[in-house]
Amino acid sequence: MVRKRVLSGVQPTGALHLGNWLGAIRNWVELQKNHETFVCVVDLHALTVPNDPKILSENTISTAALYIACGMNPKECSIFVQSQISAHSELCWLLNCVTPLNWMERMIQFKEKSIKQGDNVSIGLLDYPVLMSADILLYDADLVPVGEDQKQHLELARDIAQNRINSRFGTKKNPILKVPQSLILKEGAKIMSLTEGNSKMSKSDPNENSRITLLDSPDLIAKKIKRAKTDAEVGLEFDNPNRPEANNLLTLYSILSGLGREVVAKECATMGWGEFKPLLAEATIAALTPIQSRYNGLMNERDELNNILKIGRDQAEEVADATLKRLQNAMGLLSRS
Ligand code: TYM
Numbered sequence: 001m002v003r004k005r006v007l008s009g010v011q012p013t014g015a016l017h018l019g020n021w022l023g024a025i026r027n028w029v030e031l032q033k034n035h036e037t038f039v040c041v042v043d044l045h046a047l048t049v050p051n052d053p054k055i056l057s058e059n060t061i062s063t064a065a066l067y068i069a070c071g072m073n074p075k076e077c078s079i080f081v082q083s084q085i086s087a088h089s090e091l092c093w094l095l096n097c098v099t100p101l102n103w104m105e106r107m108i109q110f111k112e113k114s115i116k117q118g119d120n121v122s123i124g125l126l127d128y129p130v131l132m133s134a135d136i137l138l139y140d141a142d143l144v145p146v147g148e149d150q151k152q153h154l155e156l157a158r159d160i161a162q163n164r165i166n167s168r169f170g171t172k173k174n175p176i177l178k179v180p181q182s183l184i185l186k187e188g189a190k191i192m193s194l195t196e197g198n199s200k201m202s203k204s205d206p207n208e209n210s211r212i213t214l215l216d217s218p219d220l221i222a223k224k225i226k227r228a229k230t231d232a233e234v235g236l237e238f239d240n241p242n243r244p245e246a247n248n249l250l251t252l253y254s255i256l257s258g259l260g261r262e263v264v265a266k267e268c269a270t271m272g273w274g275e276f277k278p279l280l281a282e283a284t285i286a287a288l289t290p291i292q293s294r295y296n297g298l299m300n301e302r303d304e305l306n307n308i309l310k311i312g313r314d315q316a317e318e319v320a321d322a323t324l325k326r327l328q329n330a331m332g333l334l335s336r337s
Contacts, residue, residue, distance in 0.1 A: 006035040007141035007180075009042040009082065011203075012059035013049060015213035016066050018284075019201040022188035022255055023147030029071035031145060031183075037077035038139050038316055039067055044083050044131060048124040049113070049204070062299065064309055066214055069295035080312035082135065087320035091134035092127070094327055098164040099130055108152055116204075133157035137165075138320040140178040148189040149200060154182035169330040176330050177323070188255055194228040197244030212284060214291055221288070222281040236268040236276060249280055257283040 008028055010020055028039055041063045046056055060081055067079055082088050104110065104126050114121040129152075136144055136157045144154055161177040170176040193199045193210040201211045209224050216224070229245050236246045238261060253276075254264040268276055298305055329335060 003034060003036045004142040005140055005178075006031045006037040006143045006145060006183075007039070007136050007139040008145050009040040009045075009135060010063055010067075011042050011046045012056065012063040013046045013051075014059065014203040015215050016063065017191075017201055017203060017211040017213050018252065019147060019191035019211070020203075021070055021214055022191055022252075023185065024145060025067065025070045025072070026188065026255075027145040027183065027185050028067075028077075031143070032073060032077040035143065037072075038080070038141075038312075038319075039072060039077060040080050040082045040135065040316070041067075042082045042132075042135065044088060045128060048122060048128050049117075061302070061305060065295050065298040065305060066291075068298055068308070069291045070214070074308040074312065078312040078315040079308055080316045081309055084309075084313050085317050085320050087138055087317070087324040088131065088134050091138055091320075091324050091327065092131045094324075094331060095130050095134055095137075095160055095164070096127065098168070099160055103156060103159070104129065107156070109149070129153045129156050130160070133160050136180050137161055137177045138323045139316070140319070140323060141180045142178065143183045144180050145183040145185075147191075148184055151182060151184065154180070165327065165330075169327070176327055187251060187261070191252065192244060192248040194224055194248075197229060197246075197248050212288075214288060215295065216288070218285045218289075221284050222278075225277050225281045225284065228277070230273045234272045235270050236273075238265055249276070253280045253283055256280075256287045 006028070008024060010016060010024065016025075028037065031037055041060050043056065043060045046059070064079055064081070068074065072079060107129050110126055110128070113125055117125065132153050133156055136154075137160070144157075146154065158179050161179045165177050166175040166179070191201045193201050193205060194212070195207055195210040199205070199210075203211070205211060209227055212221055212224055228249065231243055231245060233243065233246075236250055237243065238247050238250050240246065250264055250268060253259075253268070254261050257264070259267070325335070
């Protein structure tokens with residue numbers, strides 16, 4: 001039986017945090033068991049915000065190592081670096097030429113990020129979701145496991161594939177691109193900031209106490225949790241819209257401890273914050289310690305890591321080049337042979 005295909009990626013813009021792991025990578029680890037899975041480090045996307053070149057390449061390797069440390073198995077999936085496969089940029093151009101500008105101006109993340117960049121908004125930032133569509137469509141992905149914040153970008157990829165490529169250049173019987181579906185977990189799809197329960201945990205938040213990164217030391221984790229914003233009530237509960245911090249920290253605890261929502265809701269129903277926070281810190285440290293020790297081992301084996309990325313690149317390139325060629329032909333570009 002042909003396995004369904006999965007594609008996803010994370011930007012190497014800084015240390016990955018609990019949101020990236022619990023909202024996305026955790027899901028990839030399960031999916032790789034019975035899907036053909038491609039995961040890439042999307043370094044071209046990282047260029048849309050100001051970057052130090054040395055730090056970018058180091059972050060790219062470190063992000064790949066974290067994928068593996070979190071449980072991505074190079075024997076079961078393909079792990080690669082986006083910029084090493086030129087088809088991503090080439091497909092992006094083809095898609096650019098059929099995507100209306102006003103679709104891009106509507107993108108929520110573009111609006112948010114462009115406010116922060118003031119007069120320096122690059123075309124790359126505007127075009128970012130088209131590049132992301134190219135990432136997905138190149139692999140004929142059936143499923144794209146992401147956190148909730150990527151939902152609108154996934155809709156765009158579907159729209160481009162269906163309404164701008166297949167309906168113009170393909171036929172019903174012979175569509176050119178596969179129309180992908182997003183896969184968003186029920187729990188963990190939107191992990192919130194530790195310092196503001198109504199904002200999502202984000203790599204770009206200037207306040208480092210707002211997030212726990214996968215590489216934070218046990219002391220730092222305990223400190224960040226101790227400082228996390230709370231409210232004045234005793235007894236913790238899920239889903240009370242007036243208590244976003246309680247919902248977020250309980251969600252973290254239920255996933256990281258592995259106890260699940262029901263058990264945690266009961267255990268914490270009468271608990272005060274002073275009793276709860278050490279429990280959450282302990283569960284977080286216990287969950288991250290094995291990831292950190294695998295990560296440290298991998299970062300000391302650079303040759304091995306580079307070899308994994310090379311194998312992943314070869315596997316990915318074969319699929320990507322075939323899709324690119326299909327679309328080039330359909331759009332009337334003269335083939336090379
Ligand atoms: P990025 O790098 O911002 O985030 C990577 C993944 O982590 C998820 N995520 C979260 N999930 C839950 N709670 C949070 N607070 C949280 N913050 C981030 C994101 O939803 C994402 O799944 N555009 C993408 C990268 C990308 C991509 C792709 C993803 C480029 N091409 C193709 C999938 C397929 C991004 O910026 O993710």
